[in-house]
Each structure stands twice: as C-alpha cells, then as structure tokens.
Amino acid sequence: MIRHPDTADAVRRGPGRPKGGQVLASREQLLDAAERVIAEQGPDATMEEIAAAATVTKPILYRTVGDRAALVNALSEAMIDRISTAIGDALTGHTQPREQFEAAVRGYLSAVDADRNLFLFVNAGRQETNELRRLVDRSATLMIELFTAAPGLQTPTTAQTWAYSILGAFQVVTVMWLGSDYSDRNTIAADLTALLWPGIELAGRAD
Missing domain, CATH: 1.10.10.60 (Homeodomain-like)
Known part of the structure; x- marks a missing residue:
C-alpha cells in the first residue's frame, strides 16, 4: 500500500x-x-x-473522492499499477515467448493474491462503459506489447484481440480462485498457459 x-x-x-x-x-x-x-x-x-x-x-x-463508482475507478488505477509492476518484474530473466507468457500470468496472480479484497472490490463495482474501456486498455498494455513481439502476432488488432480475450479469461479464473482457493497460483498459471498458449502459437503459424 x-x-x-x-x-x-x-x-x-x-x-x-x-x-x-x-x-x-x-x-x-x-x-x-x-x-x-x-x-x-x-x-x-x-x-x-x-x-x-x-x-x-x-x-x-x-x-x-466522489461516489462509490468514483472510488472504484480510483482504486482500480492503483490495482492496475500493482499488476503492471508485478508482471514487469516477473518477466525479468525470461526470453522465450512461452516462458514470458507464463511468467506474466504468475506476476498477475501474485499481485492479485497480495490485494485479494481490493481486487474483488474493484471488480464488483459497476463502471461507466467509457471508464471500463479505459481501464481495460490500461490493463492490456503489457500483454499487447508481449504479443506484438511474438511471431505472427505483430498486427496491433491481433495483439489487442488476444490481450482482451486473455484478460477476460484471467478475470473469471481469478474471481473463482479467490472465492475457493481451489489451487495454488503457480499451478493456475501453468494451467492457463497450457490452455491459451497453443492458440497463440497457432495464430503465429497461420500468419
């Protein structure tokens, strides 16, 4: 904090x-x-x-500060900053695309785990469409950069689609994980990588 x-x-x-x-x-x-x-x-x-x-x-x-929606927006910014920092730190030392992806997932889950209640608070609040879009764009920045550097995903639209889709998957998995602690975060990161990375590789080969 x-x-x-x-x-x-x-x-x-x-x-x-x-x-x-x-x-x-x-x-x-x-x-x-x-x-x-x-x-x-x-x-x-x-x-x-x-x-x-x-x-x-x-x-x-x-x-x-504003009403509850304004508070949610402000705390969302803080949560995104922490997630971005954690992902950036997690990427250090990894050079292979798949390793980078799994490290990014672990960084994301680590940041969320450290501020569980804050993550649930900001994701339970309703946000205006434009504000939600802006926050999603902020959240997707590092993923878009990662995908843009991957073979076959250099086009901005492809990188954005993958980043937004993966954020949606992360969102649901994370909420369910925080509610039940059904697995440890390293296993979840490995599972998400096993599920999502083959599609990224396939897109690269298709191009």
Whole structure:
C-alpha cells in the first residue's frame, strides 16, 4: 500500500471548513483509508465504514473522492499499477515467448493474491462503459506489447484481440480462485498457459 501522511496530520478547520474543528483528509489519505477498510473487512466495505476509518463525514468523502463508482475507478488505477509492476518484474530473466507468457500470468496472480479484497472490490463495482474501456486498455498494455513481439502476432488488432480475450479469461479464473482457493497460483498459471498458449502459437503459424 502506498503510504501517505496519517489522517491526524491532515489540515484542520479553516475558513469555510466544517464546524467543530473536524479533521479533514486529503484525497490520498481517504484512498489509503479505503484500502485499509477493504483489506480488513472485505470487498463489501461501505462508504460509511471508509469515512469512519478516515474520521471524516460521508459528505466529505463524497466531495473529495466522489461516489462509490468514483472510488472504484480510483482504486482500480492503483490495482492496475500493482499488476503492471508485478508482471514487469516477473518477466525479468525470461526470453522465450512461452516462458514470458507464463511468467506474466504468475506476476498477475501474485499481485492479485497480495490485494485479494481490493481486487474483488474493484471488480464488483459497476463502471461507466467509457471508464471500463479505459481501464481495460490500461490493463492490456503489457500483454499487447508481449504479443506484438511474438511471431505472427505483430498486427496491433491481433495483439489487442488476444490481450482482451486473455484478460477476460484471467478475470473469471481469478474471481473463482479467490472465492475457493481451489489451487495454488503457480499451478493456475501453468494451467492457463497450457490452455491459451497453443492458440497463440497457432495464430503465429497461420500468419
């Protein structure tokens, strides 16, 4: 979790601020509070619980961060950043395309495993179509780069189609895995690779 100054260090009442000297928190502090509550209480955490954890009123939370959909969007960005970093780290040292793909899957699952409740929270929230499309594009960036470098998948449209399709598969598998822990993440990464990589190779040979 990205650390920010404690809520107690937030700016106190000034002109036009709520009466009673109530502590006000920055957007970053409120997002940190949201992550703490979600991590502790699960993906069903409410806006009321988040406001209470940040020691602000719900109207202040809404004014500073936005409604639940806005909170989901903001935390989705944080989740995507962590997944992208984990995938990039996992790719280090791998040069063969299949190995890179499986390493990327392991990196993805590792990041999700580290922030399980956050992943479930952001994926349970409803997002506007344009916002959802933007977040999917962000999530697909590394996969598109990986596929574009693979033989036979150099065209941007092919790489995008594969990346979006695989993200959809990851999404469903991950949600079911988090709900039951039916296998370990390395086995799931190997299974997903065994399922998806032959299709990628076939597409390469077809071109």
